[in-house]
Amino acid sequence: MRNTSLLLRATGLLAVAGLGATVWLGIWVTPPDEHMGNLVRLLYIHPPAAWVAFLAYGVAFLASLLYLWPRTRDLRLDRVAGASAEVGVVFTALTLLSGSIWGRPTWGTWWTWDPLLTTTALLFVLYLGYLALRSVPGDPVVRARRSAIGALIAFIDVPIVYFSVDWWRSLHQPPTVDLATRQMYVHGSMAWTMLLGFVAMTLLYCWLVGHRYRLATLVAIAESEGAEVALAERRAEARSDRLVGAGLGRLADVPSSPALEPAGAARAETMVETLGSEWRPEGGAGLAGSSAS
Amino acid sequence: MTTAETGAPARAQGRRPPTPKARRTRRRLAVAGTVLACAAGFLLYKALTSAFVYFKTAAQAVADRAALGDSTFQIEGTVVPCTLRRVGADSYDFSIASGPVRVAVRDSETPPSLFQPNIGVVLGGHFVGSSEVFSSSVIYIKHSNQYVAAHPGRLARGTEPTGCSAASLAGT
Numbered sequence: 161m162r163n164t165s166l167l168l169r170a171t172g173l174l175a176v177a178g179l180g181a182t183v184w185l186g187i188w189v190t191p192p193d194e195h196m197g198n199l200v201r202l203l204y205i206h207p208p209a210a211w212v213a214f215l216a217y218g219v220a221f222l223a224s225l226l227y228l229w230p231r232t233r234d235l236r237l238d239r240v241a242g243a244s245a246e247v248g249v250v251f252t253a254l255t256l257l258s259g260s261i262w263g264r265p266t267w268g269t270w271w272t273w274d275p276l277l278t279t280t281a282l283l284f285v286l287y288l289g290y291l292a293l294r295s296v297p298g299d300p301v302v303r304a305r306r307s308a309i310g311a312l313i314a315f316i317d318v319p320i321v322y323f324s325v326d327w328w329r330s331l332h333q334p335p336t337v338d339l340a341t342r343q344m345y346v347h348g349s350m351a352w353t354m355l356l357g358f359v360a361m362t363l364l365y366c367w368l369v370g371h372r373y374r375l376a377t378l379v380a381i382a383e384s385e386g387a388e389v390a391l392a393e394r395r396a397e398a399r400s401d402r403l404v405g406a407g408l409g410r411l412a413d414v415p416s417s418p419a420l421e422p423a424g425a426a427r428a429e430t431m432v433e434t435l436g437s438e439w440r441p442e443g444g445a446g447l448a449g450s451s452a453s
Numbered sequence: 454m455t456t457a458e459t460g461a462p463a464r465a466q467g468r469r470p471p472t473p474k475a476r477r478t479r480r481r482l483a484v485a486g487t488v489l490a491c492a493a494g495f496l497l498y499k500a501l502t503s504a505f506v507y508f509k510t511a512a513q514a515v516a517d518r519a520a521l522g523d524s525t526f527q528i529e530g531t532v533v534p535c536t537l538r539r540v541g542a543d544s545y546d547f548s549i550a551s552g553p554v555r556v557a558v559r560d561s562e563t564p565p566s567l568f569q570p571n572i573g574v575v576l577g578g579h580f581v582g583s584s585e586v587f588s589s590s591v592i593y594i595k596h597s598n599q600y601v602a603a604h605p606g607r608l609a610r611g612t613e614p615t616g617c618s619a620a621s622l623a624g625t
Contacts, residue, residue, distance in 0.1 A: 190602075193603060194603040195596065265566060273507070275507060278496060278503070278504040285493045292486055296482055331507065336600070345597075345598045346600045
């Protein structure tokens with residue numbers, strides 16, 4: 161646990177250092193583009209943010225797939241999927257925002273119903289829906305299963321977004337880094353700075369997912385403990401109801417699990433004591449007395 | 454005492470009635486789910502209509518000239534060098550090309566700063582009357598995905614001398 165914490169902290173520090181270096185190189189060191197001039201500096205933010213969004217959804221997809229696979233089913237995978245998708249949504253928003261800021265001076269518009277933009281906006285809404293699905297209250301296992309199915313469905317849009325510029329006519333230029341041909345259409349120090357942006361954003365993603373996963377684990381523990389306490393209280397309530405109805409003599413018949421319900425059992429005992437001393441059935445004998453008779 | 458207080462019906466079904474907080478959460482999620490479903494539906498509709506055929510190339514537009522009539526659509530092509538002329542405060546005449554096909558354009562909007570000869574553009578507008586002149590009220594720049602550092606001793610791609618007369622570029 162301590163090692164994980166140290167690793168997470170180191171990742172965070174590296175991400176901050178990488179982002180700082182990207183900003184420094186991007187603003188003060190790299191040259192302007194021959195056509196765009198200084199507008200090209202958004203290149204160090206926009207494609208890396210889009211990459212991280214894809215990465216995040218890819219991880220959520222894989223984790224969900226593994227969760228649905230009976231041999232690898234584990235609620236930790238569900239938490240990884242949730243954490244990754246959450247971070248992915250943040251980076252998709254950043255992609256849309258930086259793209260819009262870039263588009264106004266270069267294309268001449270903040271927004272247009274271009275295939276890439278439209279499918280990216282759809283991706284954003286689909287994963288917001290996924291997060292809404294995750295927050296529907298219910299049994300953790302049921303919730304994890306339906307969330308995993310939701311993640312698989314939402315992921316269908318990811319390749320559509322990536323290949324939309326090839327499949328349809330688009331105002332958006334083709335990807336700057338072509339994964340299929342492994343070519344990059346950026347030259348000189350601009351290329352290295354953009355690559356650094358990719359690394360820094362990826363580290364930031366790992367750091368954010370690490371923290372979000374830990375938080376999700378704590379929430380799961382809290383929910384589990386809360387459920388156990390609620391269960392114990394409910395059993396104690398049921399026990400006291402039966403005691404009232406049938407008398408203390410049937411106390412031993414009530415099924416219970418002392419290991420699961422320390423708080424509830426204690427509360428039940430208190431209730432029994434209180435009822436035993438104060439409640440009097442018709443005829444004047446106390447609960448304890450009627451039990452003894 | 455109400456049934457909610459006694460919990461009798463719920464107990465009969467083996468379930469507790471949802472707490473006010475749970476009910477509130479479900480209502481909020483239902484609203485959020487409805488909004489998101491509507492947004493996704495709208496975006497899907499836009500993807501299948503506007504985005505699916507975002508523009509016609511100049512060659513396709515000329516080929517479909519009769520069918521297009523004076524309907525509004527988006528046309529794409531490369532700005533032909535030496536055709537750019539300023540004809541008003543905010544209006545320009547120029548031609549776009551798609552392969553060997555050229556379309557004359559009258560634009561009524563100030564072009565974005567990246568507008569220049571040999572750059573790709575997407576124009577929103579319609580053909581004028583029965584002519585093949587395209588009247589444009591929207592102009593978007595379709596730049597490439599190549600980024601090259603500006604160099605004081607080198608001309609940028611697409612801005613090499615074209616041999617245009619000074620008159621054709623006057624006012625641009």
